[in-house]
Each structure stands twice: as C-alpha cells, then as structure tokens.
Amino acid sequence: MTALSDHLVIAPILLPMLAGAAMVLAGDRWRGPVVALGLLSTLGLVALAAVLLGMADTPTVRIYRLGDWPAAFGIVLVLDRLSALMLALSAVLGFAAFVAALARWDRAGANFHPLFQFQLMGLNGAFLTGDLFNLFVFFEVMLAASYGLALHGSGTARVRAGLHYLVVNLVASLLFLVGVSVVYGISGTLGMAELAARMRDVAAEDRALLEAGLAVMGVAFLIKAASWPLGFWLPGTYAAASAPAAAILSILSKVGIYAVLRVWLLLFGPEAGASAGFGGPVLTAAGVLTMAFGAIAVLAAQNLPRLAGASVLVSSGTLLAAVGTGQAAVTGGALLYLASSVLALGALFLLVELLERGREIGADVLAVTREAFATREDEDEFQEPEAVGVAIPAMVAILGLGFAACAVLLAGLPPLSGFLAKFAMLAPLLGPPEATVAATAWVIMAAMILSGLAVLVAMLRTGIDVFWASPPAAVPRVSLLEIAPIGLLLALCVGLTVGAGPAMDYMLAAARALHAPGAYLGGVLGAGG
C-alpha cells in the first residue's frame, strides 16, 4: 500500500474531482485556464486509463482500500480487466467530447466544464467501486452532472426532455435504494465480494427476499440501460441534448450494462448455490425485446438525432441479450461489442450535430413523409438539370465518410469491429457444429441480425437523404476541433478491428474472470487481513 502505483487506482476519481472543484472556483470568467485544466484532466485520464489497462491485464485483481481499513469494514475500489476497459472507454470518449465542446458548445451555458469533470468522476467511480452503496453514490454523482449536461444550452426541447429524464432517474434511484437496503437487511453486508461469498449460505426462508431485493436493484440498472419497457425516456433526452453532452451521455446507458454485468455475474454465478443463474432468462428476454423495440424506433426515426438515440437502444438490447445467456465466450464478444459501440455512438452523436447544422429544420420529416406517401415533387422537377453536376463539397464528403463508418459499425457489417464483435457473440452461441442449437440462441441470433438490418436500412435511408437527395443548402462550417474527435473515435474503432486478436484475448480473459469470480473474491476478501 505504499508504492505510488498502488495509489493510481484511485487517481481516475480524484483527478476529475479536483479539476472540477478548481473550475467551480474559477467560474466562467477565466475561460483560458479552465480549458487548459480540462484538457490536462481529460488527457491525464486517457494516460491513466492506458496505464491501468496495462496493470489490470493480470490474473490478480488490484484492490485499493480507502484509509487502509480491512475490506469487511472499509470501502474498497477494485481494478480488474472489466473496470479498466470501462475506464479507458470513458476516458477516450471524455477526451473526444471535451475537444468537440471547445469549438462552441462550452460557451452555450454556464458551468459546462465543471459539470463535465464531475460527470467523468461519477463514471470512473461507478466503474471502480467494490460495494453497492458506493455504486449508488457514484451513480448519483454521475446523474447529477448528467442532468446539468442534458440541459446544457437550455431551450424548450431540452427542458421538456430533461424533466422526463430527471423524474425517471429519480425513481430509478429510489428503487436502487430499496434494493440496497433489502440486501443489507438480509445479508448484513454491502460489499459485492462479501455478498457473493455469503450468497450460498443464505437461509432458505430469506433467499426469496434477497433475490427480490436484488431484482428491484436490477430494475434500477435496467432503467439506466434503457431496456424495454423501461427505456422510453432515452431517445428523446439524447436527441435533445447538445452534441458533446449527448456523446458523453451515450456511455451512461452502458453504466447500467456494466452494473448488470458486474453484480449479476458476481452474485448469481455457479457458486451462488440455489440462486445460480437467477434472472438470466429475464435479461435475455429484455434484451431481445429491447432490440426489437430499438429496431422499430430506428426505422421510425424522422430525424438524425432521434436515429442516433434509437441506435443506443439497439446496442443496449444486444448487450443485455448476450449477457443473459451466461456463457463466458458470448460475454467476451459482448465486451468487444460494448467497446466498439461506445466509440461508434460517441462519434455518431458528435457527427449528427455537424450534419444538422447545414440543414433546414423540418427537412427530415418532409423527406420521410414524401417517401411514405410517394408524393412526386413535380413542381421541383424543372430544377433538376441545374442540380445535376454540382460537386459534393469536400467537407460534406468527409462527414459522409464518417457517417458511413458509423453506419457500418452500428449495423455490424464487415470489415469494421462491429461485425467482428457480433460474430464473436454469435459463434459461441451456436456452439460446435455437432451440437444442437438451443431455441433461445436462434431467437437471439435472429434478433441481432434483424436489428442490424434495421439499423442499416435506417442509416442508409438517412444517409442518402442527407448527402445525395437533399445535400446541405450551405456547406456546414466545421472547425478542425469538431471533426478531429470524430476521426479519433473512428480511428480507435479501426484500431480495434486491426488489433482484434489481442483485443479479443483481453475481452475473453475479462469475461472468464467475470464468470469465475474466484480471483475477485480472493483479491477483495483476502486483502482484509
């Protein structure tokens, strides 16, 4: 506990916290120092995440005990492969969204920068914490900041969507609290590892109540992950939020997935005695239904922001269904999918705002209505010859390429990492050639492929409409600060594709550790001495 590297585990929480606190003191008057501090903090987080990613890639779990209290009494932070992966994703997305915000959004309202830092702090804390109540506290830190960010820039649409978002998440937090207190009342502990160790020995008459408590908590996680039928708040909120805020909000729904992965696999693994596998079919069913709802929402989306919001639903559903199967190999593929979809969705949310900039309001609705009712634009026909031969401006071409890359990633088409991840999930589901395939595996496979098709159709339709059928009236003015983060996120997806071998090894190791939590338990409880 004395080496400096031991203390690195808590650094991803402390760095944004201190930076955010300093920014609050500085206020909005000194933009220069605040931006420099933010840049330092987000870059620092990326560097920290890279170091922690390297440190976590071992069979042992790294524990940080606050105040050096034994794990049974004190608060622990736990760094394993999964939390390091999530830290890295939030750091990269945070950096990209921060840079994109510098172009203009950070001046659209008060206190953007401190809120952004607290958002990162809440995210990192939720990924690192080793007990349920601190998970709740970091959820609240993260949500409190996200309420501010979702409302950033103000305006009727944001306030209207923000009200729904706030109320739904407050109710979810209350459910979380109910679950946590039932769990404490029955088991007498809130440490995840301690609870997992006690799972087997819970008295038979208390088991149903404990499972009910955990299920109530699970509902709170599923609300955050926007699972059907708990996720109707998501597309509206994300569509209304400003671009950098929406990009960072898109990882918030993955925190719900992370919590399900962590808590469910830890507590209801094969060692849980009579509770083993509790709720797995529910997760799979919720995932498949979310995918179906997401596919419909994607097809029905009448504008780009809602399309991006709806594709968050599809990716949440895919992940939930894959996790619910309870197979380590499928979970490994799901982790690769998680990484790829976080990066792609972040890029898409940043891109959407740039595309919307050059378009007249209401053009999307008109295009979809025109398509649905097959009305011919006879009155516009005579203008056609003039329009033909107009070169697509370079900036529109670049944006189009970015949009195409996002579409390929989200729909899961080769050659990018979205396809590899879907393949990595589906191949173990089907099992070896001679084995019979379970009916649920067929359902999941059909849902994944059909929802991918729906995303592809919707993105193609929107892409054709935006870039070819009604190209922007004026070339959108885009600064390098706005296009570079999108490039960074997409380049990382390409990196995931090229380095799919090592990445997949890492994900599989992470998934195996999640499914056999012996090292996690030993690491946390053994450190108690």
Place this chain on the structure above:
Amino acid sequence: MELVVALAIGVLAGSGVWLLLRPRTFQVAIGLALLSYAVNLFIFSTGGLRTGAAAILERGQEGSLGQFADPLPQALVLTAIVIGFATTALLLVLLLAARGLTGTDHVDGRERDR
C-alpha cells in the same frame, strides 16, 4: 411499532406513486418527495427497530448486535437524504423553467388535445 412504521411507509409510498402518475409537474415533485420519505424510512427500518439502544458499543461492554441499533443504515439514510434533497431542489428549478418556457405545468410541456 413495526406495524405503525410499516403502515407509515405504505401510506407514504402509495400516495407518492399516486401523485407521481399525475399529469402536473408540481404533483410529480410532491410525489417524488413523499416516495423518497418512504424509501428513507424503509432504509432506516432495515437495521431493526429498537428504542433506546446505543449505536456504538462502549469500551469493555459485551453484547450482541441484537441489543444495539445498527449504525450503518443510519449512515446510509443520511447519504440518501442529502442526495434526495439536492435532486429535489434541481427538480424544482427545472419545473419552474419548464413552466416558464412552455407556458403550462403539464409534464409533457403541452396540454393534451381535448
């Protein structure tokens, strides 16, 4: 005492859920407040309901946990109260902003078509 506390939690939670489902933002805010009172009482009661019991053992004193009030739920409920208080304040600000921007206090920001 158990019955009284259970009834109080039930009545608070029931009224809270009822108000939460109403269409006016102010009703929703009050509903959330009532619901969070219910949840706070619930957390408090998970430590067991005892009167006159100390939270921390005195030095040299022997006894089982059954005789003492569990301090952990009290700490949890304190955290939950603080967080709930802050988020309710935020909700009230948002409620006023929504009222000002949309001109109605309906939760959807517009009256239903009649």
